[in-house]
Amino acid sequence: MANNGNSKLKIVTGDAGYVLEDVPHFTDYIPDLHTYPNPLQDNPAYSVVKQYFVNDDDTVAQKIVVHKNSPRGTHFRRAGPRQRVYFESDEVHACIVTCGGLCPGINTVIREIVCGLYNMYGVKRVEGIEGGYRGFYARNTIPLTPKIVNDIHKRGGTIIGTSRGGHDTTKIVDSIQDRGINQVYIIGGDGTQKGAAVIYEEIRRRGLQVAVAGIPKTIDNDIPVIDKSFGFDTAVEEAQRAINAAHVEATSSENGIGLVKLMGRYSGFIAMYATLASRDVDCCLIPESPFYLEGAGGLFEYIEKRLKENGHMVIVIAEGAGQDLLSESLQSTDQQDASGNKLLQDFGLWLSRRIKDHFSRRKKMTINLKYIDPTYMIRAIPSIASDNVYCTLLAQSAVHGAMAGYTGFTVGQVNGRHAYIPFNRIIEIQNRIVITDRMWARLLSSTNQPSFLSAKDVIEANKEEEPPTQLLDDTCTDNKLNHKEIMC
Numbered sequence: 001m002a003n004n005g006n007s008k009l010k011i012v013t014g015d016a017g018y019v020l021e022d023v024p025h026f027t028d029y030i031p032d033l034h035t036y037p038n039p040l041q042d043n044p045a046y047s048v049v050k051q052y053f054v055n056d057d058d059t060v061a062q063k064i065v066v067h068k069n070s071p072r073g074t075h076f077r078r079a080g081p082r083q084r085v086y087f088e089s090d091e092v093h094a095c096i097v098t099c100g101g102l103c104p105g106i107n108t109v110i111r112e113i114v115c116g117l118y119n120m121y122g123v124k125r126v127e128g129i130e131g132g133y134r135g136f137y138a139r140n141t142i143p144l145t146p147k148i149v150n151d152i153h154k155r156g157g158t159i160i161g162t163s164r165g166g167h168d169t170t171k172i173v174d175s176i177q178d179r180g181i182n183q184v185y186i187i188g189g190d191g192t193q194k195g196a197a198v199i200y201e202e203i204r205r206r207g208l209q210v211a212v213a214g215i216p217k218t219i220d221n222d223i224p225v226i227d228k229s230f231g232f233d234t235a236v237e238e239a240q241r242a243i244n245a246a247h248v249e250a251t252s253s254e255n256g257i258g259l260v261k262l263m264g265r266y267s268g269f270i271a272m273y274a275t276l277a278s279r280d281v282d283c284c285l286i287p288e289s290p291f292y293l294e295g296a297g298g299l300f301e302y303i304e305k306r307l308k309e310n311g312h313m314v315i316v317i318a319e320g321a322g323q324d325l326l327s328e329s330l331q332s333t334d335q336q337d338a339s340g341n342k343l344l345q346d347f348g349l350w351l352s353r354r355i356k357d358h359f360s361r362r363k364k365m366t367i368n369l370k371y372i373d374p375t376y377m378i379r380a381i382p383s384i385a386s387d388n389v390y391c392t393l394l395a396q397s398a399v400h401g402a403m404a405g406y407t408g409f410t411v412g413q414v415n416g417r418h419a420y421i422p423f424n425r426i427i428e429i430q431n432r433i434v435i436t437d438r439m440w441a442r443l444l445s446s447t448n449q450p451s452f453l454s455a456k457d458v459i460e461a462n463k464e465e466e467p468p469t470q471l472l473d474d475t476c477t478d479n480k481l482n483h484k485e486i487m488c
């Protein structure tokens with residue numbers, strides 16, 4: 001096997017087209033480090049079965065649908081406990097920071113990092129950085145113990161606070177160095193993981209034995225490579241309540257239309273899955289699939305048809321849908337949040353007005369439209385049971401990785417197995433729905449909505465897209481498509 005020696009990309013190649021996109025390790029830049037037996041070897045829960053420890057050569061395949069002659073393809077290092085670790089328990093000083101928007105399950109991840117460090121590795125010094133990245137240099141830290149975090153998984157939000165903006169790499173790494181912190185757990189979305197990547201680079205430049213581990217958090221499910229993000233199932237579940245309400249309202253009045261806006265800035269996964277789960281939805285609009293309102297094959301024509309057939313309809317939109325239509329008719333504001341993310345205009349409100357205007361004023365048709373915007377309600381709640389288990393595994397994987405000397409990685413589930421993924425793979429693109437994937441076809445056939453696109457448009461719309469990760473089980477797109485950088 002050959003290592004390409006690049007400090008940013010650690011690519012190892014093997015037989016039959018095997019590629020390991022590896023993560024950095026302390027030994028890449030610090031010579032002669034001591035190692036210690038993993039304390040789990042003396043832990044009754046782990047010590048009896050040797051296989052609980054991950055073999056150093058274990059890797060996880062990114063692509064599992066293969067043909068007889070397919071190359072073995074890209075792999076990631078398998079997550080889990082190693083026989084030897086690079087820290088003595090009493091010398092570990094860990095910190096946890098949460099950045100970006102809320103997501104169900106953040107508190108569970110915090111809890112399980114703290115409990116994992118204490119219970120599996122005997123680590124006693126864990127601190128929370130208050131209020132996101134800027135907390136490293138502008139706020140006090142919060143001591144975290146198993147007792148303090150015991151019940152936090154039952155609450156939404158993050159007990160240590162979060163924020164956007166305020167990423168000052170030098171100040172953050174100075175603070176890490178000054179406080180003697182040697183394990184940094186960073187929970188956040190694509191922006192946060194970009195921030196984590198530069199923190200890792202600076203730590204490495206200074207030659208510090210400080211592990212930087214990212215835990216991907218994104219309600220929008222817009223992080224690539226991983227199967228899905230924690231909290232996603234919870235959000236989809238909660239979205240059902242809004243869709244149900246919209247359906248009840250719509251069916252209870254003449255030509256009732258229930259319009260529900262769900263989160264999803266650039267990726268419409270929540271809207272798509274909530275629609276598929278509900279079966280009461282007649283139309284789902286997402287940022288990835290362009291549509292138009294007027295004329296043959298447009299949304300208004302479809303609404304009219306549906307109202308004539310059923311007397312009511314439910315429309316679900318992702319917040320990032322239709323922004324092109326909005327900017328054609330409203331002045332573009334170009335406002336950004338503190339992290340530089342474009343602030344979107346309220347397409348739901350705009351569409352409600354346009355539908356009312358079209359049917360009431362122009363078509364002289366009675367309609368009763370109710371606009372439901374449960375935006376923050378789907379992300380400010382505690383995670384459901386399955387997400388809690390997922391959060392636990394992510395947190396424990398991060399702890400095992402840091403203790404084993406890995407750094408500069410994000411943990412994630414890839415095809416059902418937990419893996420360490422290099423930051424560059426996580427931050428280079430956003431995960432988006434590919435409308436040539438069979439899952440979008442399932443949605444179209446479940447709602448019966450028009451695709452709003454010709455076959456040629458579909459090919460155009462997707463020719464630069466990365467196939468979505470395994471949330472969509474059987475992608476039929478070509479894995480060699482170009483990556484597309486989507487700027488926030």
Ligand SMILES: Nc1ncnc2c1ncn2[C@@H]1O[C@H](COP(=O)(O)OP(=O)(O)OP(=O)(O)O)[C@@H](O)[C@H]1O
Binds near residue numbers: 132133
């Ligand atoms: N390119 C970048 N380099 C360094 N730091 C960044 C970068 N992009 C974003 N950050 C920092 O990461 C933090 C979170 O970013 P952001 O607000 O975009 O949320 P996010 O992590 O993408 O989560 P969400 O899923 O809510 O969008 C902020 O403190 C921001 O300053």
Ligand SMILES: O=P(O)(O)OC[C@H]1O[C@](O)(CO)[C@@H](O)[C@@H]1O
Binds near residue numbers: 100189220337
């Ligand atoms: O209002 P905030 O907290 O900036 O968050 C809103 C954004 O956060 C997200 O939920 C991503 O975390 C987007 O879907 C949404 O646009």
Ligand SMILES: [Mg+2]
Binds near residue numbers: 189
């Ligand atoms: Mg983001």
